[in-house]
Amino acid sequence: MLHMVVCIKQVPDSREIRIDPKTNTLIRQGVPAIVNPYDLNGVEAALQIKEQVGGRVTVITMGPPSADKALKSCVAMGADEGILISDRAFAGADTLATSYVLAKAIEKAGALWGAPGIVFCGKQTLDGDTGQVGPGIACRLDYEQLTYVEHIESVDVERGVVVVHRHLEDGVERIRAPLPVLITVVSEINKPRRASLPGLLRAQAYQPIVWSTADFEDLDRSKIGLRGSPTIVSKTWVPEPRQVDTEFLRGTPAEVAGRLTPVLLERLRMTQGA
Amino acid sequence: MSAPRFDAIVVGAGPAGSVAAYTMASQGMRVALIERGEFPGAKNVFGGVLYRKPLEDILPEFWKEAPLERKVVEQRLWVLGKDSVVSLGYRSARFKEPPNAWTGQRAKFDAWLAGKAERAGAIPIYETVATSLIRDGDKVVGVQTDREEGDLYASVVIIADGVNSLLAKSLGVHREWKPDQVSLAVKEVLALPKDVIQERFGVEEGEGVTIELIGETCGMAGLGFLYTNQDTLSIGVGVMVSDLQKKKVKPYQVLDSIKQHPEIQRLIAGGETKEYAAHLIPEGGFDAMPPLSGDGWMICGDAAQMVNAAHREGTDLAMLSGRLAGETAVACHATGDWSAGGLGAYTQAVKESIIHRDLKKYRGLHSLLSGPQAELLFGALPQALNDAAYEMLSVDGESKRDKQKRAAALLREAAGGTAGLIGIGWRGWRAMNG
Numbered sequence A: 001m002l003h004m005v006v007c008i009k010q011v012p013d014s015r016e017i018r019i020d021p022k023t024n025t026l027i028r029q030g031v032p033a034i035v036n037p038y039d040l041n042g043v044e045a046a047l048q049i050k051e052q053v054g055g056r057v058t059v060i061t062m063g064p065p066s067a068d069k070a071l072k073s074c075v076a077m078g079a080d081e082g083i084l085i086s087d088r089a090f091a092g093a094d095t096l097a098t099s100y101v102l103a104k105a106i107e108k109a110g111a112l113w114g115a116p117g118i119v120f121c122g123k124q125t126l127d128g129d130t131g132q133v134g135p136g137i138a139c140r141l142d143y144e145q146l147t148y149v150e151h152i153e154s155v156d157v158e159r160g161v162v163v164v165h166r167h168l169e170d171g172v173e174r175i176r177a178p179l180p181v182l183i184t185v186v187s188e189i190n191k192p193r194r195a196s197l198p199g200l201l202r203a204q205a206y207q208p209i210v211w212s213t214a215d216f217e218d219l220d221r222s223k224i225g226l227r228g229s230p231t232i233v234s235k236t237w238v239p240e241p242r243q244v245d246t247e248f249l250r251g252t253p254a255e256v257a258g259r260l261t262p263v264l265l266e267r268l269r270m271t272q273g274a
Numbered sequence B: 001m002s003a004p005r006f007d008a009i010v011v012g013a014g015p016a017g018s019v020a021a022y023t024m025a026s027q028g029m030r031v032a033l034i035e036r037g038e039f040p041g042a043k044n045v046f047g048g049v050l051y052r053k054p055l056e057d058i059l060p061e062f063w064k065e066a067p068l069e070r071k072v073v074e075q076r077l078w079v080l081g082k083d084s085v086v087s088l089g090y091r092s093a094r095f096k097e098p099p100n101a102w103t104g105q106r107a108k109f110d111a112w113l114a115g116k117a118e119r120a121g122a123i124p125i126y127e128t129v130a131t132s133l134i135r136d137g138d139k140v141v142g143v144q145t146d147r148e149e150g151d152l153y154a155s156v157v158i159i160a161d162g163v164n165s166l167l168a169k170s171l172g173v174h175r176e177w178k179p180d181q182v183s184l185a186v187k188e189v190l191a192l193p194k195d196v197i198q199e200r201f202g203v204e205e206g207e208g209v210t211i212e213l214i215g216e217t218c219g220m221a222g223l224g225f226l227y228t229n230q231d232t233l234s235i236g237v238g239v240m241v242s243d244l245q246k247k248k249v250k251p252y253q254v255l256d257s258i259k260q261h262p263e264i265q266r267l268i269a270g271g272e273t274k275e276y277a278a279h280l281i282p283e284g285g286f287d288a289m290p291p292l293s294g295d296g297w298m299i300c301g302d303a304a305q306m307v308n309a310a311h312r313e314g315t316d317l318a319m320l321s322g323r324l325a326g327e328t329a330v331a332c333h334a335t336g337d338w339s340a341g342g343l344g345a346y347t348q349a350v351k352e353s354i355i356h357r358d359l360k361k362y363r364g365l366h367s368l369l370s371g372p373q374a375e376l377l378f379g380a381l382p383q384a385l386n387d388a389a390y391e392m393l394s395v396d397g398e399s400k401r402d403k404q405k406r407a408a409a410l411l412r413e414a415a416g417g418t419a420g421l422i423g424i425g426w427r428g429w430r431a432m433n434g
């Protein structure tokens, strides 16, 4: 049976985020936590595959105990199990340490329900925006990595191949890859479903599995948490707004056109001259 | 998979619904609490003042943990003239320990109260709209929701879905409210620093003032309010929908003009608008109350028009009715009798409570406010009272006797003669003591 793992993260709802004008950092206090939206696309993709070819879906997150809410909302959508990796020792992780721990957890989940054929991640998180965790996991697990996937054309479990479309800046790339793969998804891939009522009720009663450092046998302590995180944020700043000269032309369309034409011609001459 | 089944379903996690759910869940019943908002309170609106008594009876000393703004130590009534105000107020240290009432914000308070029900064991079903009741003959047996496989069954459905009550309409116990049975209220929340608020209103940290406003509503039946929160002010006005229709005035225009009043300006100046909201208030009173219970159902709170508009009491009656419905359900759960007869105990309990007694007392208010006197009460009289006060208080060489006469004449004139003045006084008294 095809085992799929989706890595998710609870993030502050960026629609509600403000920036502290004094320190230039995000004000996280009082901002509601949501599941990183791209991760929900990952959950939806896994559920659709499960509906088409069968299988089971495990959702994994590393975070504080309160992140169990994020797992429950994925269970409400239809995920089979949710695993919370939570321990003070994991705190302060950058993308390097995070992908190390998630890779370990995926292996561990594989021991329970079979080595995952597909691991899903969102293309990036709303709060970190790096897009590094997915590829980091793929490297550690030695999975093929398919990033920015906007469509999954087919999954053939017997032959062990997937065909996906990657969303690139200048076009779409169609790729066939052997399982196992790690897929990071863009929001165009699907519309995450709303939980059904039975799903919601199941999630209410569901207790996610919690793994702390003690639950991992071969964890390299130097690779987790703050110690395993070489990234240093040396400075953050709000970029100066770019200076753009704006002129509003008012009047009837004919008047506006009459005034716009010479301006455009002037601009054209200037750029050609330069 | 068979459809989920509960002992009770509560629709709406406002004050009425959450208290009903809490009452039942804490007695071990299996309760589902359905709420359409992203979380309880997300979209709920009130003035607002929360009272101690009705909730204290259920959650003793709740104020030590509930998210409340300021305890109300002073209540004022302002009768507005065009650029003046006649004010009446009461301030007392007796309102401090324990407080009689607090100002509050629904987004925080409702979420907290529903959390209490959840912790007692009620199953939260949020971001879910109850679309209709499921019936078996005359009996209500469940609720349909807008989710996939969204049917839920229970022995009783408690309808606490607020003033617009879709479910009570689908039950057929009431139709759309008539335009003179509801007010449309608009409200703004204005941000101001704490110390500025305390200085302007003359209160200490944690203490607050409420001001009810009458007059300057273009002669329409309506009341304004200005309440102090921690670091915001709530200002708003509710006007009877039939009057808004007649005068073709938009409610926010009324609020804007109240905000421009010089005496209000002094208090709100510099406040930055943080929220803007609109909501209906049931104003039909006693005679608009629908039947409250039947085979497999009960109705609480705004859905049953349980609002005492003259005293801006709604949340308290909602909570009390929620408790009475919850207690009735607990009793029926013990006997297994969910029939109209068994649940009729709720209707009886409401009849014996202050909900009935207070609404009955103010029974006449609705017809007074929707009648021809409204224009006088909310337009000419407030202005005349301000003019009379000006006459009485200005020292301009005229004798006091003449001044008194002139002041009385102003009021008489506004009311259309002595008989008119006596008449309106009498009708007003009757309306509030019916």
Ligand SMILES: Cc1cc2nc3c(=O)[nH]c(=O)nc-3n(C[C@H](O)[C@H](O)[C@H](O)COP(=O)(O)OP(=O)(O)OC[C@H]3O[C@@H](n4cnc5c(N)ncnc54)[C@H](O)[C@@H]3O)c2cc1C
Residues within 6 Å of the ligand: B011, B012, B013, B014, B015, B016, B017, B034, B035, B036, B037, B040, B041, B043, B044, B045, B046, B047, B048, B049, B050, B051, B128, B129, B130, B131, B160, B161, B162, B163, B166, B167, B185, B186, B187, B236, B238, B279, B280, B281, B300, B301, B302, B303, B306, B307, B312, B313, B314, B315, B316, B318
């Ligand atoms: C401007 C204004 C000022 C007020 N000032 C005060 C005041 O100062 N003090 C006071 O005590 N009262 C005041 N009130 C009245 C008070 O707000 C109400 O009486 C009280 O909220 C009623 O509580 P309720 O639980 O019956 O309804 P509501 O508080 O309206 O709660 C109903 C709940 O049901 C949910 N719901 C509705 N339909 C559905 C559905 N189909 N499916 C699922 N969920 C649904 C809603 O989202 C809502 O959460 C004021 C009202 C207004 C509008």
